[in-house]
Amino acid sequence: MKKRQLDLAVISDIHLGTLSCHADELLSYLNSIKPKTLILNGDIIDIGQFSKRYFPATHLKVLRKIMGMATSGTEVYYITGNHDDMIRRFSGTSLGNIHVVDKLSLELNGKRAWFFHGDVFDITIKNAKWVAKLGAYSYDLLLLFNKITNLVLLKLGREKYSLAKKIKHNVSGARNFIKNFEHAAKELAIENNYDYVICGHIHQPNKEIYENELGKCTYLNSGDWVENLTALEYTFKRWKIYRYSSDKLSAFYVDEELKNMNLQDLMAAASIHMATQTKSTKKEKI
Template identity: 55%
Template sequence: MKKRKPQIVVLSDVHLGTRECQADSLLAYLSSIRPATLVLNGDIFDFERFDKAYFPPSHFKVLKKILGLAASGTTVYYLTGNRDQVFRKFTGTTLGNLQIRDKLLLNLDGRKTWIFHGDICDLAGTQTKWVVRLGALGYRLLFLANRGFNRVRRLTGRGPYSLARRAGQNRAAAGHRERFEKSVVDLALENRYDTVICGHIHHPKKAWRETPKGNCLYLNSGDWVESLTALEYHFKRWKLYKYQEDKLLPFFADEELKGMDMNQLISSILEITETNKDKKTTDGSGD
């Protein structure tokens, strides 16, 4: 099946290792594209909730697919977020086509573009730990309730409904998003960037922001828990890709991934990792 070839793809907030992660949908999306550059913009893993007892084959397949893209020539940047900040001690590390960084600066057709996760601009991060943990617990309980609620809806012939998205539409949530976006844009303009891309708040968006300091294109890649969105750069413009609306063909996971058991997946991932290490040594590339 023919794959689309966008120049750049940015995705964030996958939250591998949690039950909310929509790994099957992400795998189908990744199988439909072959980008020149893939930016993983933070919280790809969720180490704050990581449970060794829960990491199903679909999550391993996502890792295998990403590493396979790197092995086949795609430049992959892993930008660290707040949920996978354990990787920040490896910032600057390069393994073949895979690079770990905390931010990415690009010049795209004359526009200075800054890509980072966004957690440093989240005013909610100044709250005490118990408030943050309480909010995270409430979010998880909402998803569990949503799962049971949608089972009932399916039995009655109705489509899925997102309680989390509904909760996110209230005035307080909208106010928080507005403050976050303003903080991101102000910081970008202070550093003379024309475009700023982040994730973190699970709210996909593409908008021109006009301020007294100047104008800036604000982009948020959303998440693969609720929104199932990504950003694609092609033909000198950014598009907000929405999996549930934009998939025009019935893409499925690559055949080589569909039939693999857990041991085969792990062996395959290790093999790709070793190949990337060997390539780094052969190329003589440094960190």
């Protein structure tokens, strides 16, 4: 199966290590593309809820796949989010083609693009972390209950139903939060002379041109791999929202020899990758 060549792919809010993560579907997507640059826009590993008792092989394969893409030449930027904020202590460091950052600015065909997760706008996370954690656990319980409900609906021959989406669209507080989040991102982007602003965090995939008296920008949100199963793709000077439900491709594995890799093997592969990149850098200097 031929891979789609992309200039840039953006994924966020994967929440590896949680029951709500759709790792199999994400692997299918990652195995179908070959981007020059891959941006992981926050909440990739849910460190806040990480447990040694629950980290399935498929979740590990996602990490291995991303490392494999970096080894094959893809520039990978890991932008930290609120669920993986412990990684922020490593911000500014690189491991071969994998770079850890808090935010990122790129030039795409003469236009300025600004990438950040978006939790900077969340006052709850800043001022009351325990409230944010309680909300995260409640959200996961809701998704788990929704998953059980959908299994029953499928057996009855009925369509799946998203409780989380229903709540977001019908609860005024949730609607206002999303609206305020998107407005703040757009205004800040124009104020800082960016043509594109790309976020995650709110699990709401979106592509929208916004204009005010100071200028205009394109606001984009990569959505998530918990509810929506979406990503952003940039190629031929255009942005597209990839939706797994409608753009679905058959899962396949190009790393068959690595399919059964465990955590120890993964760490060993990381060390080899780092050593290879260091040797390559030394040769370039010579």
